[in-house]
Amino acid sequence: MAQKTYGYARVSSKEQNLDRQLDALAEFGLDKGQIFSDKACAKDFNRPQWKRLMRRLQPDDVLVVKSIDRLGRNYDEIIDEWRRITKERGAHVVVLDMPLLDTRERPDNVTGTFIADIVLQLLSYVAQIERENIRQRQAEGIAAAKARGVRFGRPVEKRPGCYKATKASYLGGHITRGEAATRMGVSPNTFDKWLREDESASKDH
Secondary structure, three states, X not given: OOOOEEEEEEEOOOOOOOHHHHHHHHHXXXXXXXXXXXXXXXXXXXXXXXXXXXXXOOXXXXXXXXXXXXXXXXXXXXXXXXXXXXHHOOOEEEEXXXXXXXXXXXXXXXXXXXXXXXXXXXXXXXXXXXXXXXXXXXXXXXXXXXXXXXXXXXXXXXXXXXHHHHHHHHHOOOOOHHHHHHHHOOOHHHHHHHHHHHHHHHHHO
């Protein structure tokens, strides 16, 4: 079976434009019939044209993308797709923005797949380090904010002025739990929480 070459372009919202990617694929030598494109929502990443392309891609075929992030939303996803294409399907990948990411055989007989895998693993490592650095900076920022007295989490619901009287009526058996909560404009669970807090505070004293 003759080797076929396909292009793939993707943007993450319907408002974004595919022209820059399509121009690069056309410059590579692909015509419209060889190019698949998606405008995929980043939330669910539903890519119908990508799925259609994967059904068509055969061993030794070539998939061309303008940049590596067209394959996925993050490096974990990118590496999964890369392995699925190059290892499971036996097809090739060419990334136009990064010539080292080209798994085709090269004129100097150096295996393109070997070099591309090393580069991709390096990129993945750098991305992982950056994610860890971001988490560390976030943790340090939260710690510093807490030290300054900044409070995180859901805001504490302030008890209404009628709380004490309503609580007394409830404990005295004059109203139900639901009626007490309704009277104060809160949920029964919130009322229960306040009662538990009061009980805990009284034990501490």
